[in-house]
Amino acid sequence: MSFEANKGADVKYQGIEKTYSAMQALRPTTLEIRSGEFFSIIGPSGSGKSTLLGVTVGFIPPTGGKILIDGSDVVGIPPYRRNIGMVFQSYSLFPHMTAAENIAFPLRMRRVPKPEIQAKVERVLSMVRLAGMGDRQPAQLSGGQRQRVALARAAVYDPGLLLMDEPLSALDKNLREEMQNEIMQFQQQIETTVLYVTHDQNEATYMSDRIAIMNNGMVEQVGTPVELYENPRNKFVASFLGEANIFAVSSIEGSGSAVTARTEQGFVLRTAGSVPKGESISVCVRPEHMTIERTKTSADNSLEGQVVDAMFSSGHLIYRIQLQGGLTITQKVPNVDGRFKPEKGETVTLSWSADRTLLVGD
Numbered sequence: 001m002s003f004e005a006n007k008g009a010d011v012k013y014q015g016i017e018k019t020y021s022a023m024q025a026l027r028p029t030t031l032e033i034r035s036g037e038f039f040s041i042i043g044p045s046g047s048g049k050s051t052l053l054g055v056t057v058g059f060i061p062p063t064g065g066k067i068l069i070d071g072s073d074v075v076g077i078p079p080y081r082r083n084i085g086m087v088f089q090s091y092s093l094f095p096h097m098t099a100a101e102n103i104a105f106p107l108r109m110r111r112v113p114k115p116e117i118q119a120k121v122e123r124v125l126s127m128v129r130l131a132g133m134g135d136r137q138p139a140q141l142s143g144g145q146r147q148r149v150a151l152a153r154a155a156v157y158d159p160g161l162l163l164m165d166e167p168l169s170a171l172d173k174n175l176r177e178e179m180q181n182e183i184m185q186f187q188q189q190i191e192t193t194v195l196y197v198t199h200d201q202n203e204a205t206y207m208s209d210r211i212a213i214m215n216n217g218m219v220e221q222v223g224t225p226v227e228l229y230e231n232p233r234n235k236f237v238a239s240f241l242g243e244a245n246i247f248a249v250s251s252i253e254g255s256g257s258a259v260t261a262r263t264e265q266g267f268v269l270r271t272a273g274s275v276p277k278g279e280s281i282s283v284c285v286r287p288e289h290m291t292i293e294r295t296k297t298s299a300d301n302s303l304e305g306q307v308v309d310a311m312f313s314s315g316h317l318i319y320r321i322q323l324q325g326g327l328t329i330t331q332k333v334p335n336v337d338g339r340f341k342p343e344k345g346e347t348v349t350l351s352w353s354a355d356r357t358l359l360v361g362d
């Protein structure tokens with residue numbers, strides 16, 4: 001039986017690019033995805049995510065570069081010979097075929113013998129928890145069930161690589177979260193490499209081993225969810241992955257563990273970590289890394305401000321605090337008993353450590 005021997009393909013993009021007349025949808029990109037990895041591509045709409053998937057599966061011919069899958073360049077090879085499975089946002093099931101016929105389709109195209117087709121379809125149906133529902137047509141299935149059929153159809157011929165382009169964005173929040181877990185479990189079972197595109201950063205950080213963040217046809221940064229969150233390279237990455245308070249820096253002094261940054265508002269902030277290269281530098285502080293106090297503290301950094309908004313959101317208190325000079329900062333804490341909970345209009349102090357004061361490039 002299949003699935004056992006499959007450890008997932010590795011993918012190496014070498015200067016892969018795509019230009020539409022004058023439009024650089026994908027700038028020359030070099031990127032490596034490891035065997036068995038759950039790798040996500042995130043980025044705003046139009047950043048080139050689908051183009052990268054399209055050139056990988058073979059629907060879009062690249063303008064230049066190579067795509068090595070398990071060491072062989074697949075550029076120029078037709079999609080059906082690349083051993084890649086693909087799941088789209090719209091389920092793209094054949095509406096006149098049953099679930100089982102949909103799943104069997106890629107096997108029929110590959111001229112797999114009938115008894116083997118039946119066994120494989122049964123097996124993958126039960127893996128996506130649709131055992132006994134093979135006779136239903138797509139119209140008789142729910143949104144989540146249809147997407148499970150699409151997943152089964154993409155995986156039934158044991159592709160070394162499974163591509164998914166925003167597969168859950170048509171589903172409502174609860175179903176989406178349930179399907180995230182199912183896709184993760186499914187990948188563990190079939191041990192294939194997954195390249196997953198989403199514009200939802202929470203989905204990506206929850207599901208992925210590593211993430212590439214794209215912007216303007218370019219990969220801005222690659223790393224584990226924690227690496228990207230804790231060490232964003234630039235303002236874009238810092239703001240796209242989670243929330244970030246950004247202070248533009250006018251000058252930097254000191255070196256090593258004693259770097260201070262003077263912000264454009266005139267605040268002098270103690271920071272840690274290396275100073276990024278380039279002209280334009282900002283300080284980034286995550287909302288949950290600040291504390292909110294009644295009075296000044298001896299923390300590395302401490303700024304006074306006025307509460308302009310106090311909000312509650314699923315277990316957290318979120319404050320917007322206006323600093324002298326007008327910059328508004330977001331602060332976020334779990335809503336636990338005994339905590340200082342200021343009201344709108346109150347004057348408070350925001351405090352945080354130098355360790356949590358990141359310097360990022362432009």
Ligand SMILES: Nc1ncnc2c1ncn2[C@@H]1O[C@H](COP(=O)(O)OP(=O)(O)O)[C@@H](O)[C@H]1O
Pocket residue numbers: 020023024025043044045046047048049050051052
């Ligand atoms: N067939 C096409 N012709 C011209 N421009 C295209 C075509 N397909 C995509 N683009 C452009 O390429 C850029 C990247 O698109 P895409 O990869 O679909 O982005 P994403 O999936 O991140 O939203 C966008 O600016 C888009 O308008």
Ligand SMILES: [Mg+2]
Pocket residue numbers: 049050051
């Ligand atoms: Mg897209």
